[in-house]
Amino acid sequence: MQPHIAAAPQNRLSIDTPDLQLRVIPRDSHTISRRDISPNALRVLYRLRDGGFSGYLVGGAVRDLLVGGHPKDFDIATDATPDQVRALFRNCRLIGRRFRLAHVVFGREIIEVATFRANVDDGSGDRELHEGGRLLRDNVYGTIEDDAVRRDFTANALYYTVEDFSVRDYVGGYDDVQARVLKLIGDPEYRYREDPVRMLRAARLAAKLDFRIDEASAEPLTRLAPLLAQSAPARLFEECLKLFLSGHAVASFERLEHHGLLAALFPETATALTANRSGALRNMLLEGLAGTDKRVANDEPVSPAFLFAVLLWPAYCRALMALQAQGMHAAEAQRRAADRVTLHQASMIALPRRFSLPMQEIWLLQARFSQRKRVPRLLAHPRFRAAYDFLLLRLVASSEHAEDVDFWRELQAQSGETEDGLDAVESVEGEGDGEPRKRRRRRRPSPSATTSE
Numbered sequence: 264m265q266p267h268i269a270a271a272p273q274n275r276l277s278i279d280t281p282d283l284q285l286r287v288i289p290r291d292s293h294t295i296s297r298r299d300i301s302p303n304a305l306r307v308l309y310r311l312r313d314g315g316f317s318g319y320l321v322g323g324a325v326r327d328l329l330v331g332g333h334p335k336d337f338d339i340a341t342d343a344t345p346d347q348v349r350a351l352f353r354n355c356r357l358i359g360r361r362f363r364l365a366h367v368v369f370g371r372e373i374i375e376v377a378t379f380r381a382n383v384d385d386g387s388g389d390r391e392l393h394e395g396g397r398l399l400r401d402n403v404y405g406t407i408e409d410d411a412v413r414r415d416f417t418a419n420a421l422y423y424t425v426e427d428f429s430v431r432d433y434v435g436g437y438d439d440v441q442a443r444v445l446k447l448i449g450d451p452e453y454r455y456r457e458d459p460v461r462m463l464r465a466a467r468l469a470a471k472l473d474f475r476i477d478e479a480s481a482e483p484l485t486r487l488a489p490l491l492a493q494s495a496p497a498r499l500f501e502e503c504l505k506l507f508l509s510g511h512a513v514a515s516f517e518r519l520e521h522h523g524l525l526a527a528l529f530p531e532t533a534t535a536l537t538a539n540r541s542g543a544l545r546n547m548l549l550e551g552l553a554g555t556d557k558r559v560a561n562d563e564p565v566s567p568a569f570l571f572a573v574l575l576w577p578a579y580c581r582a583l584m585a586l587q588a589q590g591m592h593a594a595e596a597q598r599r600a601a602d603r604v605t606l607h608q609a610s611m612i613a614l615p616r617r618f619s620l621p622m623q624e625i626w627l628l629q630a631r632f633s634q635r636k637r638v639p640r641l642l643a644h645p646r647f648r649a650a651y652d653f654l655l656l657r658l659v660a661s662s663e664h665a666e667d668v669d670f671w672r673e674l675q676a677q678s679g680e681t682e683d684g685l686d687a688v689e690s691v692e693g694e695g696d697g698e699p700r701k702r703r704r705r706r707r708p709s710p711s712a713t714t715s716e
């Protein structure tokens with residue numbers, strides 16, 4: 264049972280709808296070429312048309328194509344119901360409970376086909392708003408105009424059709440894309456309250472596209488940032504991956520910080536960064552994000568565990584210092600600090616254990632680098648490489664790790680020269696450190712860099 268369902272506040276969007284002005288940008292006036300559209304998406308568009316339905320490429324794909332980008336997915340909106348879409352395509356499955364979507368599957372490519380959706384209170388009770396104005400359900404079919412105004416930014420509400428290869432614009436998105444500005448459709452505060460994740464999308468899309476955020480859309484961000492705490496932690500985790508693992512992590516971080524969203528998303532990290540006067544922790548964090556961006560640019564895999572180890576490291580350091588100041592033994596303080604930070608952050612962002620555990624290992628292995636004890640075991644640790652890469656990052660914050668880096672770099676170089684890499688290590692360490700042989704494993708090329716951890 265929903266405890267507090269208030270009557271929908273006055274819906275400014277539905278009031279705006281009748282005033283929408285359709286602008287058609289003909290083929291010879293825009294830059295979208297069929298060559299840049301996925302052939303499978305085109306197939307779906309033609310099949311819908313031949314079936315007597317209207318179908319449009321919509322959302323991020325149209326926006327990205329207009330700025331010369333290469334969309335990673337092609338979404339389609341149509342007036343056909345999900346069942347009608349399924350009847351047209353054998354390779355189609357319907358998904359979603361809250362809102363039914365059709366996925367048309369072509370090998371590894373999935374084209375998402377959504378029926379035009381409305382975002383209006385028609386009295387049917389199919390649209391419910393929480394007291395704070397947060398949108399709980401919006402499963403009502405609608406017209407293309409309804410579908411346009413329920414989208415977030417004007418740049419995301421452009422429709423491309425294969426009828427005449429024109430772009431249809433109901434909300435002024437075409438001019439906004441040309442001006443490289445992100446503008447919320449409707450009243451910004453109302454739209455952020457409906458779905459606070461839109462605040463993160465503003466920061467992320469501005470970073471990715473190098474757009475500015477329109478003044479009226481930017482103004483409420485810092486003020487409304489605390490509303491993010493009401494969004495589902497699993498959704499915030501997904502959004503974090505998009506923010507930081509899509510090749511624009513540094514720009515995203517700076518936008519989040521600028522608009523007060525970082526403090527809402529990672530409160531303990533934000534506090535620790537403010538307290539760290541030298542700026543060393545911030546430099547290290549940005550260096551880590553820049554490294555992630557470089558890996559993405561080079562098509563190298565990136566790991567959420569390493570990313571979160573970077574993002575939460577300032578919080579971990581601060582927690583560790585506090586516990587040690589209370590006189591707690593170092594090893595115990597490290598474990599407690601790692602657990603505490605992970606637990607506190609989890610109430611905001613649902614970081615799955617398959618990522619939080621290796622993240623903690625990366626932190627806990629740091630102390631062992633300076634101890635230089637049980638060397639073979641450390642070298643064979645599945646998280647060794649990730650932890651060592653992390654040590655390199657820490658060098659940015661403090662030169663005191665230079666000797667440790669040299670020591671472990673040297674060891675790796677030696678171990679890499681032998682058949683079983685660890686024989687060389689053993690010769691450095693000497694016999695009889697009590698490591699059972701069966702525990703040794705050859706170091707994989709780069710375990711730090713797998714998304715499948």
Ligand code: ATP
Nearest residue numbers: 321322323324338413414415419420458460461505
């Ligand atoms: P990306 O480049 O990350 O894929 P995108 O804009 O395509 O960016 P998606 O999450 O793929 O983002 O969403 C597709 C479209 O759905 C958006 O362009 C927008 O029109 C609409 N949309 C997505 N999220 C929201 C939201 N929270 N509120 C309103 N509309 C949304």
Ligand code: MG
Nearest residue numbers: 322323324336
């Ligand atoms: Mg998209």
